[in-house]
Amino acid sequence: MAEGAQSTAEVRAQAVTGGDTRAAARLMRDLEDGLPQAVAVLKRLYRASGKAFVLGITGNPGAGKSTLVDVLIERYRARGLRVGVVAVDPTSPFSGGAILGDRIRMSRHSTDPGVFIRSMATRGHLGGLSRATADVVTVLDAMGFEMILVETVGVGQDEVEIVAQAESTVVVTVPGLGDEIQAIKAGILEIADVLVVNKSDREGADRSVRDLRSMLELRGHEARQVEIVKTVAATGAGVEELMAAIERQRHPAGSDDAALARRRRQRAEALLGEVIQDRMRRAAARLLAAHPDIIDQVAARSVDPYSAADDILAELLAR
Amino acid sequence: MAEGAQSTAEVRAQAVTGGDTRAAARLMRDLEDGLPQAVAVLKRLYRASGKAFVLGITGNPGAGKSTLVDVLIERYRARGLRVGVVAVDPTSPFSGGAILGDRIRMSRHSTDPGVFIRSMATRGHLGGLSRATADVVTVLDAMGFEMILVETVGVGQDEVEIVAQAESTVVVTVPGLGDEIQAIKAGILEIADVLVVNKSDREGADRSVRDLRSMLELRGHEARQVEIVKTVAATGAGVEELMAAIERQRHPAGSDDAALARRRRQRAEALLGEVIQDRMRRAAARLLAAHPDIIDQVAARSVDPYSAADDILAELLAR
Numbered sequence: 007m008a009e010g011a012q013s014t015a016e017v018r019a020q021a022v023t024g025g026d027t028r029a030a031a032r033l034m035r036d037l038e039d040g041l042p043q044a045v046a047v048l049k050r051l052y053r054a055s056g057k058a059f060v061l062g063i064t065g066n067p068g069a070g071k072s073t074l075v076d077v078l079i080e081r082y083r084a085r086g087l088r089v090g091v092v093a094v095d096p097t098s099p100f101s102g103g104a105i106l107g108d109r110i111r112m113s114r115h116s117t118d119p120g121v122f123i124r125s126m127a128t129r130g131h132l133g134g135l136s137r138a139t140a141d142v143v144t145v146l147d148a149m150g151f152e153m154i155l156v157e158t159v160g161v162g163q164d165e166v167e168i169v170a171q172a173e174s175t176v177v178v179t180v181p182g183l184g185d186e187i188q189a190i191k192a193g194i195l196e197i198a199d200v201l202v203v204n205k206s207d208r209e210g211a212d213r214s215v216r217d218l219r220s221m222l223e224l225r226g227h228e229a230r231q232v233e234i235v236k237t238v239a240a241t242g243a244g245v246e247e248l249m250a251a252i253e254r255q256r257h258p259a260g261s262d263d264a265a266l267a268r269r270r271r272q273r274a275e276a277l278l279g280e281v282i283q284d285r286m287r288r289a290a291a292r293l294l295a296a297h298p299d300i301i302d303q304v305a306a307r308s309v310d311p312y313s314a315a316d317d318i319l320a321e322l323l324a325r
Numbered sequence: 326m327a328e329g330a331q332s333t334a335e336v337r338a339q340a341v342t343g344g345d346t347r348a349a350a351r352l353m354r355d356l357e358d359g360l361p362q363a364v365a366v367l368k369r370l371y372r373a374s375g376k377a378f379v380l381g382i383t384g385n386p387g388a389g390k391s392t393l394v395d396v397l398i399e400r401y402r403a404r405g406l407r408v409g410v411v412a413v414d415p416t417s418p419f420s421g422g423a424i425l426g427d428r429i430r431m432s433r434h435s436t437d438p439g440v441f442i443r444s445m446a447t448r449g450h451l452g453g454l455s456r457a458t459a460d461v462v463t464v465l466d467a468m469g470f471e472m473i474l475v476e477t478v479g480v481g482q483d484e485v486e487i488v489a490q491a492e493s494t495v496v497v498t499v500p501g502l503g504d505e506i507q508a509i510k511a512g513i514l515e516i517a518d519v520l521v522v523n524k525s526d527r528e529g530a531d532r533s534v535r536d537l538r539s540m541l542e543l544r545g546h547e548a549r550q551v552e553i554v555k556t557v558a559a560t561g562a563g564v565e566e567l568m569a570a571i572e573r574q575r576h577p578a579g580s581d582d583a584a585l586a587r588r589r590r591q592r593a594e595a596l597l598g599e600v601i602q603d604r605m606r607r608a609a610a611r612l613l614a615a616h617p618d619i620i621d622q623v624a625a626r627s628v629d630p631y632s633a634a635d636d637i638l639a640e641l642l643a644r
Binding site: 305 | 368586623633
């Protein structure tokens with residue numbers, strides 16, 4: 007890399023660590039777009055990061071995650087912590103990035119320099135959302151935000167990958183959301199460190215807690231202790247208990263340095279895997295774009311997609 | 326490939342096209358596991374496929390997709406069509422493959438040789454579910470199933486990728502499922518060819534239809550016509566109307582050969598992209614496993630994940 011580009015990256019990195027929120031927002035946008043200059047800045051920021059606590063928050067649509075995040079922002083701010091939020095939103099390219107609720111939240115906290123909220127949307131089918139989310143977390147971390155909340159909407163493999171980057175994960179559900187089997191189907195129970203039954207002033211909250219507990223017991227083989235907390239995010243009820251549970255997950259009783267190092271290593275592996283996959287995805291997209299003829303042959307079924315993939319990848323590896 | 330392996334693949338392919346359901350089920354399992362021998366069989370089957378109509382069915386958890394699929398199986402069978410079903414279930418590795426509902430359905434149709442149901446679960450974080458689903462569809466197609474229903478649970482980027490492989494997509498929702506904005510958030514509206522308001526005997530069904538229509542009109546720029554149908558899957562009400570809507574999407578008025586060829590090409594491109602990405606994912610996993618030291622360095626933040634990825638990929642490409 008040319009010396010000029012290097013020093014530009016250094017200047018941008020210093021602006022971000024120095025607290026320049028406009029520079030940070032621009033860097034995040036550039037990272038979402040996968041610009042190489044932005045990656046050069048991120049390489050510098052990565053070494054300055056690693057101090058924040060990253061908390062994943064996910065769960066069924068309509069479970070009240072956004073309201074809960076809003077209350078958590080307030081409470082952590084009241085404790086003097088700077089709070090970064092990454093709201094990951096699998097919105098279509100058409101409907102754009104931030105949705106109504108996030109816009110409201112953003113304006114609500116916009117006068118508080120101790121809060122930074124970033125909404126992220128998937129862009130097209132080539133994904134890389136998980137990698138982009140990790141990048142934004144690194145930027146927030148390097149900016150000195152001590153508590154970083156990563157909120158993902160809905161369920162699915164992407165969500166699992168995204169929250170796999172968090173140090174601790176809160177899964178939010180509500181009473182009577184169809185059959186409890188939905189929670190298993192969603193495959194989110196396995197990633198939870200804390201399970202929240204939100205809107206617990208509704209009928210069936212205690213039943214939900216019992217059902218979740220039975221499911222956890224069925225799972226059994228899992229050594230770590232998952233806590234279940236009832237909240238009413240709209241009134242703030244139960245939120246202190248939730249924060250205490252999160253704190254216990256953060257510093258588990260009897261956990262030693264080796265356990266913490268193991269967790270840190272898992273996160274590094276997940277992050278590195280994301281970056282590698284993301285680069286490969288881009289390479290695959292470029293290869294496909296360069297071979298319109300092969301797509302035609304697969305469409306006509308004169309070539310099967312596996313043989314076509316062999317040919318295309320052989321070309322990539324031969325370079 | 327050795328001649329012996331080739332002829333084995335040929336024998337297995339012939340067993341599948343000849344209607345041997347045990348051979349087909351074993352092949353599907355091997356494809357899910359990504360066994361190279363299974364891919365050799367699939368290459369042969371791909372050329373024999375392309376005759377089936379592939380219909381994607383997705384939507385919010387709890388919307389009644391499974392019941393709707395069940396009714397569709399019955400109705401298509403009554404019309405003399407052989408029906409294959411791929412139920413994609415983002416279940417965790419722990420809870421295993423088929424869930425209760427699918428097991429019930431399977432036993433219900435198990436005596437009918439004109440129905441073949443395959444449940445698929447994600448396995449681990451490296452994904453490839455979309456590619457595996459496409460493989461199973463190819464097998465069902467080569468087996469002579471004329472109607473193939475691909476049912477995905479929940480929402481998310483995976484779901485979008487999976488239904489992108491279908492020729493037509495039905496998105497199922499229910500009245501009063503929180504705010505209608507959930508549907509937008511889920512980003513599934515954009516992939517719908519037919520929108521179903523199921524459980525439409527519930528209060529608010531007409532309102533849901535109006536809201537969905539407004540959202541479609543807002544979208545506006547989209548040329549193709551999306552139909553909205555009300556059903557009550559549990560009683561079968563509206564299902565004939567749904568099937569008629571699906572048929573109209575299949576053979577749109579005024580559509581010419583060029584439009585059909587364009588759609589076929591899009592599917593081929595999506596499938597080829599999946600196969601390439603899947604192979605790259607595997608390569609990335611192997612590379613990561615071979616470099617435990619680099620993971621340690623990233624965990625210690627002495628190396629950033631981008632520089633580490635550069636090093637690992639340089640090694641891959643240098644081979």
